[in-house]
Amino acid sequence: MAAAAESGARTWPGSGSPRLGSPAGSPVLGISGRARPGSGPERTGRSIGPAAPGHSFRKVTLTKPTFCHLCSDFIWGLAGFLCDVCNFMSHEKCLKQVKTPCTSIAPSLVRVPVAHCFGSLGLYKRKFCVVCRKSLEVPALRCEVCEMHVHPDCVPFACSDCRRCHQDGQQDYDTYHHHWREGNLPSGARCEVCRKTCGSSDVLSGVRCEWCGVQAHSVCSAALPPECTFGRLRSMVLPPSCVRLLSRNFSKMHCFRIPETVALELGDGDDGLDGSAATGLGREMLTATESTKQTLKIFDGNDSMRRNQFRLVTVPRLARNEEVTEAALRAYYINEDPRDFQLQALPLTILSGNAQAPGKAGTTEEEASKGSGPRDSMPEAWVIRSLPRTQELLKIYPGWLKVGMAYVSIRVNSESTARSVVQEVLPMLGRQVEDQERFQLIEVLMSSRQVQRTVLMDEELLLDRLWDIRQTSVRQVSQTRFYVAESRAMAPHVSLFVGGLPPGLCLQDYSNLLHEAMATKAAVVSVSHVYSLQGAVILDVTCFAEAERLYMLARDTAVHGRPLTALVLPDVLHTKLPPDCCPLLVFVNPKSGGLKGRELLCSFRKLLNPHQVFELTNGGPLPGFHLFSQVPCFRVLVCGGDGTVGWVLAALEETRRHLACPEPSVAILPLGTGNDLGRVLRWGAGYSGEDPFSVLVSVDEADAVLMDRWTILLDAHETDSTENSVVDTEPPKIVQMNNYCGIGIDAELSLDFHQAREEEPGKFTSRFHNKGVYVRVGLQKISHSRSLHKEIRLQVEQQEVELPNIEGLIFINIPRCWGWALRDSAVWARARSRVGCALESALPRAPTSALRSSRLLQYKWMVSPGFRPPGT
Template sequence: MFHLARSTSEEFGSDVTRYRDNGEPTQGAAHGRDPRSPKEKEDKERGDEEMIKVYDGNSSLRRRIFRVIPVPRQATTEQVLTLALRAFHITKDPSNFYLTDLYAAEEIELCDPTPVLNLNRQEGKRPAVFLRFKNNDSGEVRVYPGKLQVSESFCIVPVTEATTVADLINEALEKFGLQNFNCDDYRCSEILLDRGVCIIARDIRRILYVSVTERVLSWDERPWDIVKKLGKDSIRQMELMRFYLQLKQDPHGPNLALFVGNLPPNLSERSYENMLIEFLGKVMLLPSIEPSMVPSGVQPLLVFVNVKSGGCQGLQLISSFRKLLNPYQVFDLDNGGPLPGLYVFRHIKDYKILVCGGDGTIGWVLQCLDNVGQDSECSSPACAIVPLGTGNDLARVLCWGSGYTGDEDPLNLLRDVIDAEEIILDRWTVVFHPEEKEQTQVVCNAAGAGSTSEDNTQIYVMNNYFGIGVDADLCLDFHNAREENPNKFKSRLRNKGVYVTMGLRKMVRRKPCKDLHKEIRLEVDGKLVELPQVEGIIILNILSWGSGANPWGPDTKEDQFYTPNHWDGMLEVVGVTGVMHLGQIQSGLRTAMRIAQGGHIKIHLNSDIPVQVDGEPWVQSPGDIVVLKSALKATMLKKSKIKRRNTEPSILPANGEGGKSTDE
């Protein structure tokens, strides 16, 4: 059972669209000028809406980062304020905020009943407003208990300009029911999710970036002054700040977890010391999550988001999940990969993982679990999926859908994780033994996808499928095109269109995989299998390939094969006759040619042939390939088809905050 606490903390700018001063997105704007024609501008001016830039503070103005909101021309000031707050995901009382005209000679609160048409304008720029926090003499702040074992997830403390941190600690202890404790044993920290640089760690191979900083406050500081100062600089940053009450475990400040990464091997101890000294100017802290922070019977949720998968929808999900969960639970895979999150959760005995990405992202997370599982309390946490990739074949098999559209309620995604059932996914080891001669192999390999020994043997873990021939050749062309122009492959629909176009080109050009059946020898469970005339073979662990197609096809009573699944210890081998056949399979018009089923497959290549393992393609030189059952298994979560219950879920953030506060 999870326990859900809602938090407004998210990385500032994680879902910010960057714009030039003329109000147009930076991508597509040339040399800072509005690319629209005069007629387009005139047509826009005749419309009923005005596009207005909103800055949330002095910092966003300096950095020229803002958000654009469409506002009806006859909108009232209150309506414009509501839209501006919504653009920055601020749900607090609107009476605490006001707007000013950025281009006005003097910054005063907008009081015009219909201000849109009367905003000052500069040539070539959209009208712009400041979203400001009212400079009241008093207010209230939330204090969170951190690791303290109390029933409340936070308490609200009224503050004035005269309130000190010492006063705040005393009041918070009383509200948490700890008034009999000595106040001198506690400290109050200011935690921000914005600033931060590089983390150093002992057993992590990559440099990590997590935007979290913690500052222990002195007893005479004024909490309300801190809030107001942040609000003037950035209201989003003010929303990201929290006051945490903690025991003084260390008189010098909070405990730190440090990671070291990307260090070259075989250097002297002195050399490593010098490197650390050089890096120490880029150190920041990781959260420390201990089992005592998690109540009995509760499963925390660790969320990984790949912002580069598919249509780059991950930024939206990071923003949403960091509001619904404790931000310490949500990791951007672009900042260090899965290892930092797994390290933070290494002491938690029972938790689940939600992977937001494509099939390659899921494989990446599973591979990191393989590497660090033996050092963690939970070696095989169950993994759910939000499909962000292009193919999403594993997500389809596990009923998570063909692709995240952005319309799904993130809270419902979390409920789906709660309702999902655990299943086992077979995994397979693919071993490549090149012939004993000088190799000319070309490998386009994802980091960490496989390992190579001294005898040039390559070993991969396969989760979905393994292709040889025309399928892998087409996959390789797509992979190379995306590597050359990554900005052209940010749309799932466009990616599929490019893939189809490449297939059509191959139909009219030379066929590098023609007569593949003459270039390979196939053995299944020790028996030689005679191949039909094919240009490619695909070895399936799951019954989804090429964005949802089922090459194996539906059950039939005419053949000798068993009904396949992804936990039976068997692989299915199918053949395809060419690019057209591939297209027909993907369109559902035909199935592939069923060739064999088995648990141990050996293939000999007579020549250089394209291959791909779970979508990672390269050209393999002659030699032997062995596919055998891996000792590694994955526990996956399959989305339930049962109608969701109406009870409220309970998902516990990693730091022990609880409750159902929905008013942040």
């Protein structure tokens, strides 16, 4: 076993330091330039002793208005109690009621580790970081699934406690408990228990269940039943126990079909800090503290040195060695005895990337004093090193536990192997009569961005394994767990949706095409479903490595000039759905109207199961309908304009023969420019920022109404070719009509608007602007006559109708057009409310193709939130 400090390396031993939780004389810590606790409050007095759970409270003198993080009330007077590690502030009277764990021990309280899904940087007003509890005054990150907010430099210290949205073969549960998330509640939030205000816009206080939405004080939450019933939206939520996804090689972004945006890169996409940014902030802090304090760069093991990622710690120049060691551990939220660690000096050659390896750098500087006396000068950079240990106390968790969280503690020494540990803990866990050879030891790294599982070899020495982890990162030990689980062969199975293929082919043709484009392996890849009209297939892959290869390759592959789309789809266990469950399938078009779909996507992912929310620009509506193909009863919510609704209804018509629920009710959240269909069905003129929860409640309470949908066959005239006297006949084109079908100036105008928005979507960011574009382009179009009546003939019930001099001909299915209600007049007539009736309207003074015939296709069930007749 290697020594903690190599020969010639300068060390700063932590021997003789006070016990953790007794931070007498603790220096002020600096985290990436933000003052660690109490740049406002001034420290006075000594620690008040150990405080549960895991906090290190001490009495401080308040120099600015401060609020208690437990009761959210103002702290009157000059004295408060502050945790030196996580910045939790409390009244003296509230100390005994504190139940919120300190950030340093929070990873040990996670029941089932689930990684987070962070999006891009954004500004979140009046929100707080769940790690350091500071306000988010700079661009921060937010989990797209559980709404956890963190500073970018606090991401490595966040717990892997995201919502568990599917079963993955690891600790699968059928019963779900409340998933509490602290703080960032609305200021008017009421506690479910005491009915008093539990939200605050001043501090991080109160808790909320991310599944059912119940809100409570952290103290009152213990009085609620532990089991979560998913609240008001329980009939619309796809239960996590009914969704299965084996996602060993895929990130959370891939599993939830969230496009990877340009986000802040922290190391290799896992965790870490930008050392250069911290350097500049550190210099500002050093200037502010003048000559009485000194700012140090603290690295955590070889990994942070390799990435040049460090934390800044500000200490008095006369600080003792043990005080600096303790401050360094607190900067990394390490809840261990400082006497087990030391600080090793790093020369500048290591920081500049010169030849020597991390952790083995020699130095010509004089070795640090080994006593506990004050120091006059300290080097700029240090690395935390763990001292060698002859034995350690190791927690072993049972991998088969369905309810609660339990573990057994055993001591391991230099001779303890993974097999010997399994044999020792099985009798302690009540499995002494079973075959011990069927069990194995699994190491789980609970990073905030990814949870990694590694099966340890039977002969692996655990003490050496822990030593290697601490050399890589001391903090990583607190994020590592060991599970004993039964060895079982898990059959790999991944469903991949591949779209963008040529339409109209058969199964064998699609298989050959994919083999040519991506060299698929026939032994592990098969085509399970073919959607020929949409040019898409579903691949069943029985090898995790091959599934990952195909997924990454498809995103960079084009077939016949069209790029492919690849999505990872879970399996819905429809036989396990509750009898009263009618899950909601949500489609959102983020490009519609005022571009409000992006925020709605995030909101619906948090309110529902993210597996039931689909972004239409990423594969269209077909992946959603395939996922719900075996669900016996479901509903659909379309968030977009009239064109988006027509897109989804067309896909529904093409796939209905594959669905167990062929006629689901469809609701609309109008995001488009005109939103005629939304007006008629009483969903309003357009979305204007209403609470997404209220929208879902309205969908749940809406009544179903019937709406006609028409199929229109466009057929071109037969023309004689000049060569060989061959008659050229273009194939007929079939389109479906929901609102209206226009020929002439209105069709030309709509096409120009659509093409302009596709070319420059950034210019079409509001409905008001879009309508202005319509007016401007329309005025340009009416400047010349098209004499449409000379180009077309209109027949109704085999009788020809004489057309006046018109510019357009419109067939209307709903009693509204472009936001106008039809009125009784010479031009406009109210449509009669009988099935099979459409209204023809003529626009005075336009171009066209020939309309051959039209017929009623079928009706669709739509849902309307009101009882009044549509269009009134």
